[in-house]
Amino acid sequence: MRLHRLDLTAFGPFGGTQSVDFDALSQAGLFLLHGPTGAGKTSVLDAVCYALYGSVPGARQSGQGLTLRSDHAAAGTRTEVRLELTVAARRLEITRQPPWERPKKRGTGTTLDKAQTWLREYDPRAGAWKDLSRSHQEIGEEVTQLLGMSREQFCQVVLLPQGDFARFLRADAEARGKLLGRLFDTHRFAEVEKRLAERRRTTEARVRDGDAALLADAHRMQQAAGHAMELPALTPGEPGLAEAVLTAAAVARSTAREELTVAQSRLAAAEDAQADADRALADAREVARLQRRFAEAQERARALETRADAHRAAQARMERGRKAEAVAPALQLRDAAEAEHRRAAAAQARARDLLRDALGDDTRLKAVFDDGGAAGFAGAARRAAEELGGLESARRGELRLGELVGERDELDRQERADDDVRAEAETWLAGWEDTRTRLQTAIESAQGAAHRADQLAAQREPARQRLAAARLRDQLAGDTETAAARVAQAQEQALAAKAHWLDVRERRLSGIAAELAAQLQDGDACAVCGATEHPAPARKDAGHVDREAEERALAATRQAEERLAEAEQHLGVVREALAAATAEAGDLPTDRLAEAAEDVERQYAVARRDASALHAAHEELRRAEAEHERRTAARQQADVRAAARVGHRERLDREQAGLEAELTQARGTAASVTARATQLERQVALLTDAADTARAAEDTARRLKDADARLADAAFRAGFDTPRDAADALLDDATHRELQRRLDAWQSEESAVRAVLAEADTASAARRPPADLAAAERAAEAAARRTRDAASARDAAARRCTELDRLSTRAARAVRDLAPLRTEYERVARLAALAAGTSADNERRMRLESYVLAARLEQVAAAATVRLQRMSSGRYTLVHSDDRTGRGRSGLGLHVVDAWTGRERDTATLSGGETFFASLALALGLADVVTDEAGGVRLDTLFIDEGFGSLDDQTLDEVLDVLDSLRERDRSVGIVSHVPDLRRRIHAQLEVVKDRTGSVLRRRGH
Template identity: 25%
Template sequence: MKPLQLTMQAFGPYASREVIDFRELENRTMFVISGKTGAGKTTIFDGISYAIYGKASGEDRSPVDLRSQFAKEEELTEVELLFTLRGETYRIWRSPQQEKKKARGEGFTTMNARSELYRLGGDGDELLAANVREVDEKIRSMIQLDANQFRQILMIPQGEFRKLLTSDSKDKEIILQRLFHTELYRAVQEQLKEEADLLKNRVSSSVEDRTRELLNIRFVDNESMRELLLSDPLKDQAIMELLPPHIDSLNESKGKIEVKLVKIQEKRDALQRELAEAKSLVEQFNLKETLLRKKGELEGDKPRIEQLEREIKLANYAALLVQQDDYCKKLNKKLKAEEDILQQLTDTKKQIDARLVKAKAYFEEEAKRQEERDRVARYVLELEGMEKQVQSIDDLQRNTAKLKQEQDQFLYNVHTTKKQADGVREGMKEREAELEKEDELFKEIHGVEETIREKKEKQDLLEELSSLFQKEEALSNSVRALRRDQASNDARLSDARSTFLYLEDKRNSAHADRLSALLETNQPCPVCGSLHHPEPAKGQSELPSESELEAAREAKEALEEVKGKISIEIGREEGRLQGIQDQCRDRSERLKERMGPFERDEIQVKSQENREEIQHLSLKLNHLKSREERVRVLKEEVKHERGKLEELQEVIIDAENQLENAKSAYVSSHAKLVEITSSIPENLRSPDAFRTELSKAKKQKEELQRAHEQAQEAFNKLQNEEQIKQGQISDKQQLLTSLQEEMKEERQHFKDMLDKQGFKDYGAYIEAKRNEEQILHLTDQVRKHGEEMRSVHDRLSDLMKHLDGRERPDLESLNQSLIFCTEEWKTANQELNRMQTDISQNEGIFHRVNDINAGIKELEAQYLTVGHLAEIARGQNTNRITFERYVLASFLEDILLVANDRLRKMTSGRYELIRKNDRSKGNVQSGLELLVFDQFTGQERHVKTLSGGESFKASLALALGLADIVQQHAGGVSLETMFIDEGFGTLDPESLDHAIEALMDIQSSGRLVGIISHVPELKERIDARLEVISSQNGSHTEFRISG
């Protein structure tokens, strides 16, 4: 990755839009960033890091905190980076989450983080990702470094530079884990531990299951079983021997209680029948009292009903007059409406008469202008006769000018075409000479293409196998998580079973107390059958409610159901895991046929090596095809130019002929133009002037004619309207006379009807008037009163006959007898249910415990092997080093091998970094700490004892070595850039020279090296400088290049 241009807006100290174009460096590959403290030098690194990863270059700066305090409220914080990667150019844009001022109203609104990634090409920008998640995924796949790796090897910010050098084994382990992604090795040791723990937990779980099952045994009246279940530790073998005879004893007691329960049920049924008959008789006595009260209420309501009947009679008389009354009202309304219309017609006619007088005067005035209209019409005819001649003048002028231009153009064409033909001849000779230099190319291209195809097939297998390994790891994690869920559920199940057992014990004790209270002399005991009861139990144990006991049972059964579901899920996941493992073995065998034996941890390395070979061959193929394309293009160009030369020769001949024709046409057109212009007045020769004059004359003619026609039309129209309105007024006057006579007759008819129905005046009629709904409502009240009176009388008469001579029964006494009998039945039935449950549960426990014992024996045999391997991988060995740390130490040795080459040059051979191999004291993690070997003393010492300058050189050498090793182990990583932000001020002149030489070795390979430094000597040695200039309104930058 190589940056081309960085654009920041409202970012850090940069208030507005700041553009840093690294292309201004041209072919320079090293530059210094300088400026005052706080000006914004490190912010440039932050901008690059944020654009790529959405994170600042230092861990102590979050994206939300990067907004500039100098920026205006309306300016949004955003960063854009233009960069190249593997020959392609990309543009990435990011904007962090920030507060934006509302467009309307007061306050701010929160904008979420946004991001976009484009690939730039000749056909336009191609959008590769359009949101933060997609951009992050695409960047990881393109650059193949995460943000931590980027900060460690490409952009080394303040505080990060010496971290790898001086950190202890634990911290260095975290750094190397992030850089080399050794999660796979840690997962192996964790998986071994988890498998061992899983086996151990499964044994413990099985023992707990067995204990829980045994503790659920029901043991009422069996002291031997109670003592065994309360013993610690639990004597499971003795309990299993005693369980079968205990079940037989429970079956015998159950039979005795069943006989007693039948007798109690017969007595209870008889009491229920007697109580039902008594309740029916009481209800009849209550009904008699209710009907007597209702009869009194109905008789008291008779005066109101009689008034309602009179009101209904008058309403029916009034209903006969409603139709005539409505008709009179309708006639009166129509009469008023017609009078209003007559008034409107009269007013309209007066307006029309006034307008008619004005229209007649205007029409007579327009008739007097006939002579003026005739004169204007003659002038229009005269102008229309000249129109064709004027138009021909304009056409001849344009045609003459056009012919002159064509003549000049043909002359120019002849000259330029001859010159173009000479240029084509020279170009054709050059391309024919170049074609002779290219020879056989196609056989080489075919060979490279075939090799690439074979390697891509191999790459597909490598990537598929890598993906399968990842799926296998994910499924293993899923199974382990389910195992943890199972252990958690088992613990809760144990608590639930203990609670249920406690409540059941409590209930059994309470039942025993109740049974002892029911014992009678010379009556058999329902449990043992004895007729003598010398010492019955006298306790008063509290009986748990059925809801409490049922809730405890449901909680226990729910957790048992969960346990079953988890076991099923574990089996399903283990089945899927087995399927993935089978696919892994299949793909591994196919891969071995292509590349020979390999280890699982070599997949990534082999894949990277193969990918690099494909990339190398693709570059070679592209180079060959570019040459092939060049040959084809040259041939096409020669062929095209030969045809073009022939075409140009023909064009030259045609152009010379056209030139002669154009000269002749121009002379003829010019003579005709002079002849016509002499017959037209000078002021009308221009087409625009002529059209203006003609248009003016026509407009005047039309206006005169239109004014005459409009005056005549208005006069005729108003005469017609006046006659129409006079006819409408006459019609309305006749209609009003007819309506007035009819109204008089109908009113007299209504008065006659009032007298006939007995109403003294119109007010009495209105008072008696009711609508149909009101009449129906009144009638319904009268009807319902009569029906209810008859119903109450009939029912009361029947009840009096039925209850004659009978008394009200005592329900309370009967209820008490039934309650006592029911309680006795419930107690016996609960005891029967308990015994049935005890028998069923105890039989199930006996079979399940036998199965659990067989499973424990098998699991203990598996743990012997897996547990031993897990202890070795976790570092419980002689050197106390884990499997993952052993791999990390190997990576560190590779880094030191490369780093020491540079460190010896920078220290004139004095220092060499080595890894500490001694085992640390106690349980302290070791194996990754660094020492420095001093050639001057011949002794080793800790790297923390180095001076500031020595420490910087060692850190720089280690960082450069780290970059090389990461690139080797992460194939496809493009390391074309390095930025450093500290340390050079601690170096003496000689050390500074050595450090710069080391960086020169890097930049000689084309890598861009940027350094933040205040050291004057460094600025003098490096001719390119990016100055960061701060002010009260924010900072800005500019490149300053010397030499």
């Protein structure tokens, strides 16, 4: 992951818009972010974290009253963070806007705008950005997946908070475990411990539940067996519970089967006695039934004799009704003819009443009405229809007259509309010349502004280049002085180093005899004089200088000379750049060049704004000319239509006069021809209806007379004196069914009584003495009671056997099922105890999650040691310790090995400066391990927050060398600090400057 650019607006202490070009800062590999306390150094890191994850680091995120919006921002400026970065070979841009209270667009007060997020990706083939998503959730998941780490991991690995790692060095095992657990996401191993413990509790509960269920079945068997089963006192979990239950169940089953055999024998004897009693009871019941049957038949015969007269009367009435059925068709025909005649007479009366109301004063039709015949009404209807047909031509003329009136009204409406068109056109055309002049003036002004904009556009870039060169000139002037001071300092150091080397060399040459004497051995020749005896060899004095001291002084001299050469080379490069910038910028001050560039930009913006109105002015003139042509044509067309309307109106007047004279004669006394036609149509309809009803009344009267004659003839042939007698004798359906039912019931009852009295068995039973049914029922009931008691005893014994068999089978099955479950419980219990660190097999009493974290800590310590040795000049090494801590369990120990003493000690014994570079090494090592853990995501940009003030110069140089070596892996490291010495050592700087209006960012160095 490499950061390219960060833009802040109204964020934290930054009231306006600030930008950070990480690409420019990262060219040196190591850059410094500095500024006074409270200026907003950490807010830059907060902005990076907020852009990626939508929230700032933990401690600042959870603070009460924390707001991301700057208190210095203008009311209408929205807080925004935009970050451009490359991750997983993809160049992305993330923009986040937190929710904010903005002023309402209308009225007073504020309204809440929701948070917004954008994610874009740069497409190198298209050379443009493309939108990916605007969903907070989708963007969060995409960033987390690409980086491979959560917000907590990012803040711990990329931002490198040194205070946290200093506490980590001195923390106990529990605190280290919490931090490592968040970074390496080892909660899954804690979940394994939890799942094992839960599974142990679950299997233990299942075993106990199984024992309890087995014991419950044993108690049920004891209850079912009664006195036949004795169960000892048992509790769930006892080793011999299953064997005791199965043994007692076997004894109870054997006893229950013997009792069942005895009960079955007693039931067989009782069933035989009950069969004999049931047969005797059945015989007694049959005799009693036959005796009751014979007595009931005799009673029914006596009842028939009392109803004989009514039966004969019903037979006579039924016979008379059958004769009347022959007259029924004639009666129905006569009733239908009478009803039809009444309906026809009523219709005739209604038609005459309607006709009387419609005649009015028409004397011609009154004579027809007084006659009242169908022929007279039909003739009058024909005459009215003929008169109605003669009005058809007059009705068409009346319709045409209405159309003429409508046409006259339309001509008047058109005339008024044309008058309005002429008036509007003349009003608009009166101001045409002024409008055209105004628009042409606006076009000429916009064209002049466009020409000025072209001239100013050619001046913009040279002014910008001169301003940039002037600013670079000012910056390089300061860099030249700094570089010259460094050259002078390097010269002094080189001269001092050389003088020191010459002094050491002279002192060594002065004491070279002692150095040679130290190599003499008895019997060996001297390298100077060749003698083999050495009676008085020279001795080294207290200030003797050996070869190694001389070589170290020589090496220091050469290093000083190399630094001097590098400083002189850098001074030459800066001077060349200053000369080039001065030649391009000239001698004018930077502020005057800036004013000139701003003036050109301002004039260019004004000219562009004025020139942008050219197209709109052309369009407005074109629309005005088109409107002028349309208005002129409309006025001409209105004049033409007015001339055409004069002749048309005269033709309409002549035609209207002729039609009015013709219609006055046709309508007579009626209001209109249509009204006269309506009167005639009604008279035709009423006369036709009167003629039809008169003919219908005459026809129905004739049919009624014929029906009366046929009815009298049918009654006589059926044997009735008058038609009325026949009608009275006629039976309706209900009466006929009732008489037939009574006759049928009489016949059925008579046949049944005769049949019963003729039965031989019934007559024989009637001659026997009355049956003693009560005694037979008491004997049968006693036998049945004895049988039921025996059956209940047999059923109880059978149920006891069945229940004991069922419970015994279930108990045996439960014992078989509990065996593997008990084995599983023992295995899970051992695993849970081992993972929880409570098992005797776990020698170090270490939990599973602690074991995994210890392995991760060991990797971190190994990675940190590589840098710690360089920072401490090979003195310190970080190692992981498995020593037991509180409660007898192994913790996450972290010790430091001191090469000077050869002893291992706790990291809490380190001094302040040692703690800083040890924690820095630990942070860098942790970054490497977490990066590998996250799938090998490359972290090309790191930030280190504070802690450098506790280092001496030599240690600071070594720490900076380690950080500078990260460039070998193409990394850039940003140091957040306000230590003044770092500003002299690190050239690429981003300064945070604060004042009353909010903080601003300034980039220094190169």
